[in-house]
Every structure is written in structure tokens, then in C-alpha cells.
Amino acid sequence: MRLTTKGRYAVTAMLDLALHEGKGPISLADISERQGISLSYLEQLFAKLRRNNLVASVRGPGGGYQLNRPKADIDVAEVIDAVNENVDATGCNRRGDCQSGEVCLTHHLWCDLSDQIHTFLSGITLADLVERKDVKAVSSRQEARQAEKMIASDIRVASGL
Amino acid sequence: MRLTTKGRYAVTAMLDLALHEGKGPISLADISERQGISLSYLEQLFAKLRRNNLVASVRGPGGGYQLNRPKADIDVAEVIDAVNENVDATGCNRRGDCQSGEVCLTHHLWCDLSDQIHTFLSGITLADLVERKDVKAVSSRQEARQAEKMIASDIRVASGL
């Protein structure tokens, strides 16, 4: 089992989409800027998210990504799973054949742990996260930052730099 | 966060010690044979377990390792921690500074998850595991296998091979 930035990035990016739902397609460049994730890396992650039908893409100018299902129907476990981070703590993928085909001493312990984690993560949807006040706080901070940057670059453009 | 064979091996080996408590020091060769873990790799893991005062060693023939505390006082989280697998799911080590010094969108989610996992794992002691019937079943199978092997090697020795 592992949970690294890959899975965290995926969830963060999906949550960003959920937060900006209804504003048309969101470009990866926007997400990259707001969440501080490398654009090329986001592309790779979204390739997987798209293959798993979690997002739909629109190409061309003004294009980007949108959630492919209502945000209340997408849970965190799915997202992590889509980018190949498996939330299974067993060494045998629940088959029970760790020790040369037979069940090992601690198999049941890891099964129980896996169940715990999966139950927790699959019980949280993007809609739940959007409603949380800590998420709202961070999101509005990020929007403010982005607006600052856009104004700054407008000034540069207007002054011909 | 990661949970790989390293942590699983450590817990399995510690449980093996707990199961054979009271029979004097247990050699790594025995554990290696019973649990199917490479001897040299066990040595590395036990170096860490010893540094964390979870086990005590006895050198020389007849030597081996013993639990350094009652098995009811050693929980699974400690063991995993001792071999450097950290059970923290955040990217910031709970500091909340993922996004250039500030808290990221999903920080609280990962904190909650980490708490879940830690609560679960630290609530299970080696004594609890020893009592489980699935553990008892696997353990007696392993003892039987080991006895078979010893008899087989005795025959080889007796017949001068």
C-alpha cells in the first residue's frame, strides 16, 4: 500500500474541479497555478482520470476538464484508485497466499486495516469536501492569490513589457 | 505514507516472538524458516527493532531475540514505526505547509485519514493478535511444517548424507 503525492495531487485536482463546477471546462493550467502542481504531471494524472471516466475533456481554446458525474457521486477512494495508488495493505491482494500459497500470520490484520481505510475513503465524496469550512477557507485564499497574479500580469501587458 | 513488506515483515516477526514467548531466546534462523523471510533482511529489521528497545538480544549459541516488554504493551503501530514506515498520510508531516508554506486544499482530509489509521493500529497489541483464532491456526500450521523439516534433516544426518 502506498499513498504519496500522486494520489494526493489527484484528489486535490478533482476537488478543484468540483469547487469550480458550473463555470465551464477548467484548464489544467488553472489548476496547476492554483494548486501548485506541475502542468505536465497533471496531464499524466488526468489521462488516467479520463480513462476511468471520472472526468470529461474539451479540447481547444477555452477547453479543459469537467467532472463526468455529479460531485456527490465521486468518492475519494475512486480517485486514488484511478491513478494506480492502491489502498490495499495486504501483501497478497487479499488472496491469502503470501507464504508460498498459504495464508501468512498477519493476513487478517492487514485485511482489517484495508477495510478500515477503504470504508473511510469511500465514505467521503467531493461534494462533502466542498462543504467543509477548512476547504472553503483554503479555496478562497487560492482564488485571491490567482486574482493578484492576473492583475499583475495585466499591468505588465498594459505597460508593454 | 507507505505500508510495504518491510512493515508487514516486522509485525510478523514480532508476532512470532510473542507466540514463542517463554521458550527462551528465539533465533532469527527459526523466524526466517517459519515465516519465510530472508535471514539477512531480518537482521536489518531487528537492528532497528533493537534500537527502538522493542526487543533484547542474546548472543552466542542458543541466543536470539526476546520481547523487551510484555506483549500486551507493544502495539502494531509502534512496530511499523520502528522500521521507518511512517503511517502518516499527509505530505507535510502534519505541519500544514504543503503549498509553499501554507495549508493545501486537502490537508485536513489526510490528517483525518492518518488519525483513523493510527488509532486502529495502535489499538492492537501483540497480545491481542496472539489470542486471535486465525493467528493460532496459521501458527500451528507453521510449527507442524517446521517439525517436518527437522525430522527430514535428522534422517539425512542419521543416514550420513
Next chain:
DNA sequence: TATTTATCCTACTAATTTGGTCGGCTTTTG
């Protein structure tokens, strides 16, 4: 129609971790 904006796709990379192996040393028992 040319340009720009965006997704899409493939290949490469440095750094780290995992799960070991190997050889040799030290301590203790018989």
C-alpha cells in the same frame, strides 16, 4: 486561413526505496 490555446501522447530522467545478498567480525557456549 493562420494563430493560439488547449488536450493528448511518448519518451526520458534523477532520486529514492525496497528487498534483498555477501563477506566478515564478535560474542558465547560446549
Next chain:
DNA sequence: CAAAAGCCGACCAAATTAGTAGGATAAATA
């Protein structure tokens, strides 16, 4: 003294992570 154990450090192949780089394709717009 020999054998059985722990102790220790170096080394290793394979996998994974978190990217970069460079281009191809599709669509909107000037």
C-alpha cells in the same frame, strides 16, 4: 577451539516517484 548465533557495512537490481521535454492534434478566433 569450533560452532552458533548476533552484529555490521557495503553493495545491488528492480521498481516507483515526480517530474521534463518535445511534439502531435483539435478547436476557437482573429
